[in-house]
Amino acid sequence: MLSWVDGQPAELLSVKDRGLAYGDGLFETIAVSAGQPTLLERHLARLAQGCVQLKIPVELPVVRAQVLAFSQQLGEGVVKLILTRGEGLRGYAVTQPAKPRLILQASAKPAYPAAYAEQGVRLFPCVTRLAEQPLLAGLKHLNRLEQVLARSEWHDADHAEGVMLDTSGRVIEGVYSNLFMVRAGVLITADLARCGVAGVMRGELLAQAAALGIACQVRDISQAELLAADEVMLCNSVYGVWPARALLAHNWPVGPLTRKLQAIARNLLDC
Template identity: 50%
Template sequence: MLINGVPADHLPASDRGLAYGDGLYRTLEVLAGRPQLWRWQWQRLAADCAALRLPCPDEALLLAEIATVCAGLPRAVAKVVLTRGSGQRGYAIPAQVQPTRIVSAAAWAGYPPERAMHGITVRWCNTQLGLQPLLAGIKHLNRLENVLARSEWDDPAIAEGLMLDSDGTVVEGTMSNLFWVRAGQLYTPPLDRCGVSGAMRACVIDTAHQLGIAVTEQRLLPAELLAADEAFVCNSLAGIWPLRQLDGHTWQAWPLTTRLQQALAAG
């Protein structure tokens, strides 16, 4: 682990990331030393920094640090955490910000390949996402809603939980973004009020456009998802997982989802 470029494993108790969740993070796969989906990861990181008025690190420096922590790992999971650094007591942003940059890595543990091939069982979560347009889309450090939602089940047969917002519309999974298909067109919930805009979500949208598949952002009710022709969740580590079963409904074929999976695998 590197903290501000130096090997270390602890932070000052005054760090605002710890005190207030004042920061953001990205998680990415690194294969043979190469960060995957880097174009989208970097775009999202830079956008989130701008939204939080947090100084963005130099791209070349960040890539070098990722390479350092992943050295010796053929396939790794890297995590980049940026906080606003230490400050005085109180919510006010310090006049002189000295961000904390944490870059760490772990060996790739992976997911069962059956999830991508044969689909997954998902459930509805009781924990709802609060509406806060100012933070919508940002992968900020305040992820307690997702933590509580994921704690709702321990059945290994359930791979993911889907979260609604406080208005009752479907937004995302606890750790993934959601897409669904109707009449050959691809849809995904807008992330203008809550939720996380993942790098894989952006990659899927760009890939769909390259394939000539229309993509529309549209609010979604639970019953409408159950009526979809097919649906899938995605993130930068898992890739694309088709939905096989939800709330007693079963999907048995995912032609458009499979087409997207194949396009992503082809690079």
């Protein structure tokens, strides 16, 4: 597997790395098409914001250059970018000055069934709840244990994704996707000020929908509202948009706004 550590081909990492010891870092999952990383500026902007919140120094021009070079070498696939605070001694105290470590890993694009995009997916109602922690809300930090536990809740082939709520019972997102619903022509997605990951595809679709004159709302979503939605869809930066067709005994149609956003996402990922 193609992998770089701090710009050099490598497959080994120091056991002193704080990303391993404490989840002290951030990551981005970037689709690559024809040697070009898609939505790169949005990925870098989220990474930069995360570094500000976690107080990790980062040189974005260096990161951009390495991602571009790595993507050219990969050609087609997915790049996982991991930025850790670097090595440290035992204990939570941060070594000063920090020397961040940039890890790039390559993989093939997932071979999801075509039916997921064409007919929609059935959602699993996850019991695992997302903790409300505003300090880390929106970030794609390295601690994904809530998602690991949620994904372990189902093993059948009937469910392609799960719905995650926060500890107050609000609908937040999928296990590895952001969630949108449509009600009376309005595109609605959850407020991620308390928890959840601010996905780059979510941000791009909100911007493009607003530019097309589609009414958009970012706000709290109740479980009852989700079930009453006219359309429900999921998105991420690798597969684009999937319609959601069912949750337990409830069914949703695949609607026109879902298809419109699906076409926008497909164009973004194929460029």
